[in-house]
Amino acid sequence: MTYNELNAIASVLHQCHDPCNFLVFGLTHETLLWNSLNHNGVTVFIDQSSFLVSQLEGKHLNIEAYDVRFTTRVSDLYDLIDLYKEKVRDECRPVQNLLFSDCELAVNDMPNHIYDIEWDVILVDGPSGYSSEAPGRMSAIFTAGVLARNKKDRAKKTHVFVHDAGREVERVCSFEFLCKENLVKCVDSLAHFAVERMESNLFEFCANSISSSFEELATSDDFFDGEE
Numbered sequence: 001m002t003y004n005e006l007n008a009i010a011s012v013l014h015q016c017h018d019p020c021n022f023l024v025f026g027l028t029h030e031t032l033l034w035n036s037l038n039h040n041g042v043t044v045f046i047d048q049s050s051f052l053v054s055q056l057e058g059k060h061l062n063i064e065a066y067d068v069r070f071t072t073r074v075s076d077l078y079d080l081i082d083l084y085k086e087k088v089r090d091e092c093r094p095v096q097n098l099l100f101s102d103c104e105l106a107v108n109d110m111p112n113h114i115y116d117i118e119w120d121v122i123l124v125d126g127p128s129g130y131s132s133e134a135p136g137r138m139s140a141i142f143t144a145g146v147l148a149r150n151k152k153d154r155a156k157k158t159h160v161f162v163h164d165a166g167r168e169v170e171r172v173c174s175f176e177f178l179c180k181e182n183l184v185k186c187v188d189s190l191a192h193f194a195v196e197r198m199e200s201n202l203f204e205f206c207a208n209s210i211s212s213s214f215e216e217l218a219t220s221d222d223f224f225d226g227e228e
Contacts, residue, residue: 001028001029001125001163001187001190001228002187003188004188004190005037005163005187005188005189005190006030006185007034007169008161008185008187008190008192009034009094009121009123009161009190010037011045012121012161013035013037013041013121013160013190015040015078016041016120016121017037018064019040019041019042020038020041020042020043020119020120020122020123021042021117021119021121021191022034022038022040022041022042022043022044022081022119022120022122022123023046023114023117023121023122023123023147024043024044024045024046024122024123024143025046025123025124025125025126025127025137025140025144026045026046026047026123026124026125026126026127026140026163027049027052027053027056027065027076027123027126028125028126029048030064030125030203031056031063031064034123035062037062041048041120042064042117043063043064044065044066044111044114044117045063045064045065045066046063046065046067046068046069046107046114046126046140047066047067047068047126047127047134048069048070048127048135048186049065049067050067052067052179053065053066053067055102055161065111065135066108066111066219068107068109068167069109070106070107070127070133070135070136070138070139070140071104071135071137072105072136072138072183073132073133073134073135073136073150074129074131074132074133074134074135074169075132075159075197077136077138077168077169077172077173080104080105080138081155081176082093082110083104083105084103084104084142084176085221086129086206087103088203088205089203090127091103092104092142093104093200094145094146094202094203094204094205095146095149095150095198095199095200095202096132096146096150097115097150098115098133098147098150099112099115102147103142105138105139105142105143106143106146107139107142107143111201113163115147116157116190118150118151118153119147119151119158119159119160120153120158120159121158121160122144122147122148122158122161123160123161123163124137124140124141124144124160124161124162124163124170125163125175126140127140128182129169129170131165135163136164136169136213137169137170137173138169138173141170141173141174141177141178141218142161142173142202144158144160144177145160145177145178145205146177147199148160148195148196148197149195149196149197149205150197150199151197152197153197157194157195157196159184159192159193159194159195160173160178160192160193160194160195161190161191161192161193162178162191163189163190165186165189165190165191166189170191174191174193175206176189176205176206177205178193178195178197179193179195179205179206179207179208180206181206181207181208182194182195182196182210183201
């Protein structure tokens with residue numbers, strides 16, 4: 001990440017009135033930094049690689065990390081979006097217990113206690129999304145959106161950061177599950193959203209429906225308009 005991207009996340013962590021609950025999708029060069037910056041809080045890392053998780057935990061006993069199997073592929077993006085739209089009032093609704101979810105986009109095999117934590121900050125910087133066969137970050141962004149809306153405390157928004165937000169998967173899924181109206185700012189290739197709790201009887205992730213096609217959103221520059 002760039003200095004500006006690192007600083008944007010660090011600033012939000014610093015502003016937590018209580019110790020932050022910080023969920024990170026992806027093990028990266030910044031992993032140790034995130035754990036250090038949130039030293040009084042709960043920091044949990046989720047990654048696709050069991051090897052990297054075991055290697056990290058072997059060297060750093062104070063780090064909590066888990067491997068998760070992501071079953072999606074970047075090339076399946078629009079098929080998955082279509083499936084989600086068919087099931088948004090059922091398996092893929094925005095407020096649900098993800099542990100028991102049958103939605104194709106849900107990450108439902110994290111340790112049980114992960115779903116019970118009130119997450120203050122979520123960073124989506126994994127899994128890998130650099131090729132059509134890579135798992136992509138569709139499930140991580142969907143899951144972040146649901147975890148934020150499941151929060152019990154209405155007064156506290158969940159800050160969700162999506163790295164590489166200019167890429168097609170990240171851009172389309174951020175618009176769909178985190179929503180343009182929740183966009184705080186974009187810094188370089190990092191998008192920052194603040195997502196509120198939602199009532200369980202609502203079935204639309206975004207208050208303002210997206211009028212453009214997903215293909216148009218994937219190539220649009222509007223996502224970063226006016227943001228530095």
